[in-house]
Structures are given as C-alpha cells and as structure tokens.
Amino acid sequence: MKIVSLTTLTLLISGCSYKNVNSTKPKIDETLEVVDSASIRSISDINAIAFEWRKVDDPRVTGYHFYRANLQKDGSKLKLIDTIENRYTTHYLDEDLEPNTKYIYKISSATASEVESKTTNNYTTSTLPVMEGVSFIQAISNLPRQIKIIWRPHSNQRIESYEIQRKTPTTSEWEEIETVDGRLQAEYIDMDLEDNVVYHYRVIAKTFDDIETMPSALVKAQTKPLPDGIISLRASNDLPRKIALNWQASKSSDVIKYNIYRSTNAENSFSLLKTVGAKTLTYEDFINEDGKVYFYKVSSIDNDGLESNLNVNAVMGITLGKLKKPIMTLAQIQGEKAILNWLAGDNRAASYTVYKTIKEGLFKSKTIKFQGIKALRFEDKDIVRGVEYNYAIQAVDRNGIVSEVTNKTELVLPKLVEMN
Numbered sequence: 526m527k528i529v530s531l532t533t534l535t536l537l538i539s540g541c542s543y544k545n546v547n548s549t550k551p552k553i554d555e556t557l558e559v560v561d562s563a564s565i566r567s568i569s570d571i572n573a574i575a576f577e578w579r580k581v582d583d584p585r586v587t588g589y590h591f592y593r594a595n596l597q598k599d600g601s602k603l604k605l606i607d608t609i610e611n612r613y614t615t616h617y618l619d620e621d622l623e624p625n626t627k628y629i630y631k632i633s634s635a636t637a638s639e640v641e642s643k644t645t646n647n648y649t650t651s652t653l654p655v656m657e658g659v660s661f662i663q664a665i666s667n668l669p670r671q672i673k674i675i676w677r678p679h680s681n682q683r684i685e686s687y688e689i690q691r692k693t694p695t696t697s698e699w700e701e702i703e704t705v706d707g708r709l710q711a712e713y714i715d716m717d718l719e720d721n722v723v724y725h726y727r728v729i730a731k732t733f734d735d736i737e738t739m740p741s742a743l744v745k746a747q748t749k750p751l752p753d754g755i756i757s758l759r760a761s762n763d764l765p766r767k768i769a770l771n772w773q774a775s776k777s778s779d780v781i782k783y784n785i786y787r788s789t790n791a792e793n794s795f796s797l798l799k800t801v802g803a804k805t806l807t808y809e810d811f812i813n814e815d816g817k818v819y820f821y822k823v824s825s826i827d828n829d830g831l832e833s834n835l836n837v838n839a840v841m842g843i844t845l846g847k848l849k850k851p852i853m854t855l856a857q858i859q860g861e862k863a864i865l866n867w868l869a870g871d872n873r874a875a876s877y878t879v880y881k882t883i884k885e886g887l888f889k890s891k892t893i894k895f896q897g898i899k900a901l902r903f904e905d906k907d908i909v910r911g912v913e914y915n916y917a918i919q920a921v922d923r924n925g926i927v928s929e930v931t932n933k934t935e936l937v938l939p940k941l942v943e944m945n
Contacts, residue, residue: 551590551605551633557642558583560632565645571653571736573620574628581634581642586612590641592631593619601647603631625654656681656730656738664726664746669829671716672746674726683732684708690740691715692725699727720831721750752777752825754833760821760842765924768819768842771807775825775833784832786822791839795822815926816846848873848920848928851901856916856934863905863936867918871928874920879903880930882915896921911940 564579588610592603609617612634622628628651631644661677674689686706690699705713718724725745730738756773770785781803786795787810798821799808810819820839824832848871855866865879879895895903908914914936920928 552640553643554636554640555643557585557634557636557640559642560589560634560645562645562648565630565632565648567648567650569650569653571624571655572622573618574622574650574652576617576619576630576632577615578632580613580615583634585636586634586642587637588612588614588635589617590633590635590644591617591619592633592644594629595623596627596629596649601629603629608635622652624652627651656736658739658741659687659728659730662726662728662741662744664724664744666746667749669749669831670718670720671714672718672724672726672748674713674715674728674744674746676711676728676741678709678711679730679738681730681732681738682708683734683736684730684738685733686731687713688729688731688737689713689715690727690729694723694725704731718748720748723747749829749831751831752780752827752833754825754837755783755823758821758823758840760819760840762841762843763845765845765922765926766812766815768810768812768821768844769807770810770821770823770840770842772823774803774806777825777827777833779827779829780825781828782826784824784826786824786835788820788839789818791820791841795820795835795839800826810842812844815844817844818842845924845926848922848926850928850931851877851918851920853918853931853934856936858908858936858938861906861908861938863908863914863916863938865903865905865916865918865934867901867931869901869920871920871922873922873926874928875923876921877901877903878919878921878927880917880919881905882917882933884913884915908936908938910938913937 558581560581561579566577568575588608590605591607593606594601594603606619627649630648633644634642659676659679663675665673685708686704687710688701689703689705691702692699702715703713715724723745725743727743728741753776755775758770758772761769783801783803783805784797785799785801785808787798788795798810801808818841820841822835822837822839824835826832851870851874852868853865854868855864857864877898879898881893881895882890884890915933916936917930917933919930
C-alpha cells in the first residue's frame with residue numbers, strides 16, 4: 526500500500542465523519558470481516574499519528590472502531606477512542622498525543638448495532654520527540670532600560686513564530702512576553718525594564734500547527750545602571766544677589782551633561798533650573814533679592830539619557846542678606862547746624878547715606894541724599910531757621926547692598942525773636 530504524507534492524510538481525513546464513543550465492553554461477531562493488520566500504515570508527528578488501512582468489503586460493516594493505549598501510562602490496556610462511521614473511510618488522524626511516546630492501536634470493523642468484529646493485531650508506533658530548540662541565542666546587556674535578544678533562525682521549515690519568555694532571579698515562573706512572527710525573524714528587544722536588573726530569557730519556536738520545540742538555552746542580561754551622581758555639591762551663602770554652585774564630576778565615564786534643580790523646600794517641589802555640559806562643574810544662580818534661600822540638587826545624565834538618582838539630600842544656598850540698619854545716637858541742632866551721630870549696626874557697612882527731607886509746605890516736601898559718607902557723623906550747615914527737617918540714615922556695603930532706613934528724626938532751628 527502506498528504511504529502518503531501526514532499533511533495529505535490530514536486533508537483526506539478532514540472530509541471523514543467520525544465521533545467519540547464512550548468505552549463499553551465490545552460485543553464480538555467473529556463472522557464479520559476483520560481489518561487486514563498487514564494493511565495498516567502510519568505516519569507520526571510530534572503530537573499526532575495519521576493512519577491508513579485497506580477497507581473491508583463486508584456489507585454489514587458501517588465503519589471502524591479505534592482503540593489505543595499509552596504504553597508508558599496504560600501498559601497494554603486499550604480504550605475505545607473513536608468510531609469512524611463510514612466503511613469507505615480508510616484514513617484517521619489521532620491528535621493531541623504526547624511527544625516521544627509509544628502507543629498501541631487496534632482497529633475493529635463496526636456495525637450499525639453494538640456488534641463489531643475481532644480487532645487487528647497490536648499496532649505499535651510512537652510520536653516523534655519534540656524538536657530541538659533554536660541552536661543559538663544571546664542576550665545583550667548594558668542597554669538603557671532594555672535588553673536585546675538575538676537567536677539563529679530555526680532550520681525547520683515548519684516554524685512559523687517564536688515565543689519569548691522572561692523571568693527574573695526573584696521569580697520562579699516563566700512569563701510569555703511576546704510572540705515574534707516569521708521563521709527568519711531573529712531579534713527581539715524587551716523594553717521598559719528596570720534599571721540595573723538581571724533578567725533571564727529563553728525562546729520557544731512554534732510550528733504553523735502550534736507545535737512547540739524544546740526551549741532554547743537560558744540566557745541572561747542586565748540592564749544598564751543609572752549613572753553615578755555628582756560629588757560634593759556646595760552652594761554659597763555670602764554672595765550679593767546670587768548663589769554659586771560647584772561640584773565634583775560624576776565617576777561615570779559616559780556622562781554628557783548635568784541637570785540643576787532648585788526649590789524653596791528642601792524635601793520636594795524641585796524644578797529644572799538649568800542643564801549644563803559635562804565639563805561644566807559650576808553654576809551661578811542670579812537672584813534679584815537679598816537674603817533669599819534656595820535648595821539645590823544636581824543630577825548626571827549619560828549618553829543614553831539615563832539620569833542619576835535624585836533621591837539625595839539637597840544643598841541650601843543663600844544670597845547675601847540686607848545689612849542691619851545703623852543705630853542713631855545723636856540728632857540735634859548745635860549752633861547754626863544739624864549734628865547726627867550713629868553706630869554702624871553691621872560690620873559689613875562700608876559707607877552711609879543720609880536722607881534729608883525738607884518740609885516746604887503743608888503738603889509739600891523734598892528729599893536730598895548725601896551718599897558715600899564714611900564717618901559715623903554728619904553735620905549739615907545748610908539749614909534755615911524755622912524750617913522743619915527730617916533726617917534718616919542707611920548703611921551700604923561694598924557690594925551696594927543697603928540696610929533699611931532708620932526712623933526719621935525731626936530737627937528745627939528756631940526762628941530768632943525780634944526785640945521791640
């Protein structure tokens with residue numbers, strides 16, 4: 526008898542009518558024609574076996590019973606697995622079998638009643654072993670939040686896709702993460718992974734009829750770690766209307782820039798202030814306010830865009846504060862002049878400004894400034910009797926930062942009394 530391929534048998538069988546039958550004790554009619562044991566042929570696959578045989582000519586026969594036993598599990602105890610309901614059918618496909626397993630089959634001629642013929646002799650055959658997996662696989666480490674897996678395409682022409690599986694050292698179960706279509710496809714990039722973590726991978730090839738090969742060898746790779754942060758961030762507290770930052774470079778060789786963050790709160794609400802190149806290790810934050818407090822963090826950015834951990838302590842910087850105002854100790858008219866004496870109030874004071882306000886009317890006045898006074902005394906000879914003057918003093922440091930102005934002190938040179 527001519528043997529056809531498993532695919533051909535499958536196509537032939539697809540038009541046959543058969544149904545599953547529950548196991549019952551067979552009723553044998555020894556006069557019924559028996560299937561010729563010598564005519565049985567089979568073709569095995571990994572999870573299926575296809576059969577063909579010579580049909581019987583007995584008109585009482587309406588089909589065939591198929592019996593099967595799994596030698597490893599059942600021994601020689603056979604069980605009715607199917608009934609074919611057309612005696613002209615000579616092909617049958619037994620599916621969903623275990624790979625690399627030996628089975629025993631018997632066939633009997635079936636009638637419309639529960640009577641059947643004697644069975645054929647034992648027909649022993651085996652499913653094929655599971656196909657070997659892909660012969661080469663590699664996982665590539667040190668990529669930013671991703672791992673690249675490459676493999677050699679499977680040599681079997683029936684392969685249709687590859688199932689990519691992953692686990693971490695802390696998990697015991699393999700997780701299917703992707704199916705890659707196409708036998709010649711040989712690459713997959715696993716993305717959105719955690720930083721500096723080891724992952725395990727394997728690949729299982731699958732045929733067009735969903736038969737799986739053996740898993741590939743296990744490979745592992747590690748995602749790229751975040752770059753090292755900067756070292757020794759310092760912020761100034763004594764500069765006029767600016768805060769100067771300086772730091773030591775990150776030890777990571779592929780850092781290409783630094784992000785500078787600023788907040789008014791040491792714990793949160795940091796926003797990006799400036800990005801500078803990898804060779805820049807200083808920054809001046811110009812602030813038009815005296816005594817202003819800010820908190821800073823600096824992160825490293827590598828050539829893959831990974832940023833170092835920002836969960837580090839912030840550094841506080843302060844612009845130089847205002848001076849304390851001078852302390853007025855004397856304000857009086859002596860002779861034809863006004864005399865002011867004061868104490869510095871702040872050792873940063875480099876000079877003083879005196880404000881002289883002249884009252885010119887009920888709702889009118891003017892102010893004159895005397896700047897650059899180095900002494901702690903001021904004499905004003907330009908006064909007129911009977912005119913009201915107010916004096917106030919302000920300290921100025923060498924950076925031009927000024928103190929608050931002292932309270933005004935009123936002085937009046939009395940008019941002379943005319944004698945009759």
